[in-house]
Amino acid sequence: MQLPKITLITPSYNQGHYIEQTIQSVLNQNYPNLEYIIVDGGSTDNTVEIIKKYTEHIHWWVSEPDNGQAHAINKGLAQTTGDLVNWINSDDYLEPGALQALTKAWQDKQKGEVFCGYTHCFWDETGDTSHTYRMGMKNNVTSTLHNIEMNQPGTFYRTEIIKELGGVNESLRYVFDNELWMRYLCRYGQKRVVLLKTLIAHFRQHGQSKSIGEGFDAFNQEQQAILQFLTKQTYLPGYLQKYVDRDTTETNYESENWNMEQLNIQRFHAWFANKYMVSLFNEGDKQNSKKSLFMSLKQQQLNWNRKSLGLIKHLLLP
Secondary structure, eight states: OOOOOEEEEEEESSOTTTHHHHHHHHHTTOOTTEEEEEEEOOOSSSHHHHHHTTGGGOSEEEEOOOSOHHHHHHHHHHTOOOSEEEEOOTTOEEOTTHHHHHHHHHHHOTTOSEEEEEEEEEETTTOOEEEEEEOOOOSSHHHHHHTOOOOOTTEEEEHHHHHHTTSSOTTOSSOHHHHHHHHHHHHHOSTTEEEEEEEEEEEEEOTTOHHHHSTTHHHHHHHHHHHHHHHHHTTOOHHHHHHHHHHOOOOOOOOSOOOOTTOOHHHHHHHHHHHHHHHHHHTTOHHHHHHHHHHHHHTTOOOOSHHHHHHHHHHHOO
């Protein structure tokens, strides 16, 4: 059986301290049908010097100013001709044998569209393991959306799928990988997501990492903006939408690439009903609090905790 062509894209900017390990981890896979692309944002350190050492093994590379990581990835996608594609950042690296494991999964699951393996997350300064994880999958699309457990380094998409989705969203700086995954789930569902038991990549956390240097607040703000977009597009009841709006910090998020065919809107809304029904009650809106309680129960989205049990006592018991 013919091996799938696998494309790896490395977006890079001033990561000369790490990028050689990234490049070597890709090339040392010794995968015979590999396409490797590097998109550098015009680094001013020794990044370009390192890239030039490996040009005979790189199918396409460029070093020029861009509009950020998402833009760089999309520039790489425009050059991609592989069957499967993922990006590996210039401070991360692949596990030896990762592409062979991916190929076996591809051959076993011919109709697979997304292939999710494990990623080892570690602290660069100490080498200590933070955790080893795989893309989070719940029982249904709505639950997966509401419990995002993102593992981009260990997740490969069929190239045709990622291009149908319009690539990554350049209006986002932090959670464009989450948003791509969410758009995939809403459009295609999760029946063709293949879970691998194999370690695929190593994700490095260090002092210059976006999640460390700039904190998690910006990540959460962008994620909440995506949820707000979805609640408005699906017409969440106004008594719940007001709380979503309160919780959302204004961002530059925008998108025209959503298809919500696989999203159970009633279940999606019930999650927010469960989240805000106590707030509605505490603010004196018992009628809509009761509506939210019944919505949560009907769609099996009720979080059975002390607050929800107390609410049931107040609203339903004589």
